Amino acid sequence: MSAGGAPDASAPGSVRITVDLGARSYPVVVAPDAGAALAARVAQLDCSGAVVVTDESVGALHEARATGPLADAGHPDAPVIRVPAGEASKSLDAAGRVLEAMRRAGLDRRGLVVALGGGVVGDLAGFAAAIYLRGVDVIQVPTTLLAQVDSSVGGKTAVNLPAGKNLVGAFHQPRGVFVSTEVLASLPAGEFTSAFGEIVKYGLISETGLFEGLERDPAPALARDPRALTQVIATCLRAKAAVVAADEREGGARAILNVGHTVGHALEALTGYVRYRHGDAVAIGNVYEARLSAVLGLASDDLAGRVEALERRLGLPVDPDPFDPDAALVAMRGDKKAVGGRLRFALPCAVGRSEIVDDVSPETVRRVLAAG
Numbered sequence: 481m482s483a484g485g486a487p488d489a490s491a492p493g494s495v496r497i498t499v500d501l502g503a504r505s506y507p508v509v510v511a512p513d514a515g516a517a518l519a520a521r522v523a524q525l526d527c528s529g530a531v532v533v534t535d536e537s538v539g540a541l542h543e544a545r546a547t548g549p550l551a552d553a554g555h556p557d558a559p560v561i562r563v564p565a566g567e568a569s570k571s572l573d574a575a576g577r578v579l580e581a582m583r584r585a586g587l588d589r590r591g592l593v594v595a596l597g598g599g600v601v602g603d604l605a606g607f608a609a610a611i612y613l614r615g616v617d618v619i620q621v622p623t624t625l626l627a628q629v630d631s632s633v634g635g636k637t638a639v640n641l642p643a644g645k646n647l648v649g650a651f652h653q654p655r656g657v658f659v660s661t662e663v664l665a666s667l668p669a670g671e672f673t674s675a676f677g678e679i680v681k682y683g684l685i686s687e688t689g690l691f692e693g694l695e696r697d698p699a700p701a702l703a704r705d706p707r708a709l710t711q712v713i714a715t716c717l718r719a720k721a722a723v724v725a726a727d728e729r730e731g732g733a734r735a736i737l738n739v740g741h742t743v744g745h746a747l748e749a750l751t752g753y754v755r756y757r758h759g760d761a762v763a764i765g766n767v768y769e770a771r772l773s774a775v776l777g778l779a780s781d782d783l784a785g786r787v788e789a790l791e792r793r794l795g796l797p798v799d800p801d802p803f804d805p806d807a808a809l810v811a812m813r814g815d816k817k818a819v820g821g822r823l824r825f826a827l828p829c830a831v832g833r834s835e836i837v838d839d840v841s842p843e844t845v846r847r848v849l850a851a852g
Contacts, residue, residue, distance in 0.1 A: 494704070495714040498583045499633060499653070508621055508633055508655050508721065508852035510714050512706060514658035515549045518621065519537065522553035526573050528590035529618060530558040531582055535565040537624050538597040541666055546621055548597040558594075559585045567753040570600050570639045572648065574681030578608045592617045592655075597757060598608040598624035598630040598671075603646070610652035620657045624667060625675035625709075626759045628659045628684070629716040634724045634737075640753065643744050646816050651729050661709050670757065672704070676794040677763030680787065681739045682716045686765065688713050688832030695790055702794065732836075738817055738826040740765035743849075746811040747800055755801065763796035766828070772848045773827040776837065783828060805849035811827075 494511035509517040512787025520542070532546045539562050540794065550558045561581040563569040582593070595605035595618060602620050610617035622632040638649025664672065676694075695703065700708035720737065727734035742767030748756055756764075770784035787799045813821045823840040 491652040493710065495710060497714065497721055499716055499721045501653060501716065501728060504653055505850040508717055510659040510661065510710055510717070511626075512660065512662050514557050514621075514660045515545060516552075518546075518619070518658040519549035519552040521619065521658070522550060522555070522592065524807070525617060525655055525813060527555075527592040528566070528588055529586065530555045530594060531585050531587055532558055532560045532561060532594045533578060533601060533608070534562055534596040535569065535601050536562050537565040538601065542596065542663055544810050545623075545660060545663070546594045552592065553764055562584075563601070565600075567600055570604055572639055572641075574604060575608050575611075575639050576673055578604060579612055582612055583609065587612070587616065589613045589616060592619065592620050594619045595654075596623065597627070598622065599627045602627050602632050602638075602648070603638050606635075606652055607639055607652070609648055610637050610650040615652065617655045618652065619684070622633055622657070622659060623663045625664055625672055625713075626678055628661075628664075628713050629675060630678045630720065632657045632659070633717055637729070644749050644811065644816070645753070647816060651830060653728075657717075659713060661706055661713070662705055663688075664709060672723070673702075673795045674757040674759030674763070675768065676701075677740065677744075677759035677761070677791070678794055679712060679716060680718050680791060680794070681737075681762060681798075683831060684739050684770075684787070684828040685736055685826075685834050686719050686832055687715055689815070691790070691831045692793065694787075698790075698793055729831060735817065735824070735836050736826050736834055739828055741767055742812055742815060742817060742823070743768045743808070745815055746808045748805055749811040749814075750803055751801075756797075760797050763791050764800050765796060767791065767798050768848060769825060770828050771851075772825065772840070772845060773829060775848055776827070777836070777842060778829045778835065780828055780830070783830060786831065787828070790794045803849075805846045809846055809851055812845070813842075 497508040597600045610731045620632040622628045638646035641647045641769040740762040744761035772846035773779035828834045
């Protein structure tokens, strides 16, 4: 079905979404267990061999969710490449080690990389697939809520540099994304909750019903109710699929997906990528950027209050540790979204509506950051 379609009747409880990119379109399946759909897709691709890239923590819990479907599709001996868990693995050094392991495994140009894990593994494995032999196929099997609602779809792959997040990367669309909601039962509480920073972002970009539904009653989603989570995940991914189909390489409209991220990425960079989970940093960014939008006259004064109130109910942080606004501005100017050092923001204007604003005054941003 298309990005706005209904649940797939062939698999009870599942939803199928298509990222429409012409000949490079691909399916996104959301189901309690998407293993059978993954196996069917691998068999359809008729690849010459496959490897799994995961991290040590995810591998210990969920490795069979990749190796089992690969065996069913004719690849019973697919090697597993494990990296240390955490943001430190999103580096050029880690990418080099993954590439060497792919070569030792004998992966050729018809090979397949299966990325099993959260956003770090998805970005790292996707980047390695993008540059290995000038590009091999990758399938995303996200195991965190944050990756399931956002980073697994869209083809952005990257690693970090000390100067900033995602500064080295490539657009490399997956051949499929397979979301098993069952894996969320084992996700640590903090990792689960932090994903709602990205979910709130989608509410601010376009999904008014999602935002207002969480305002009315966030309990089912927070309690990991399978039906509620499937609805939340599918809503976010439909929204992202539509944006990606319209602007695959962020030439314009796709930049709207960066709501909350300019401030969020700056906070991550200032704290060495160890203080904040990504979703938590985005949650803080959502609040600060709603305040900035009000100062610029783009949003009503009460928008930031609504965002802050919802995020508190969801258990998200809204107040960062003390930080230097001038240092944050330096980080923002070095962010990949900046153009010629000028600040560019995707700013929420209302629930369900955001816009891209170029050349925002640094002094205005500094004033908002300093006000807290």
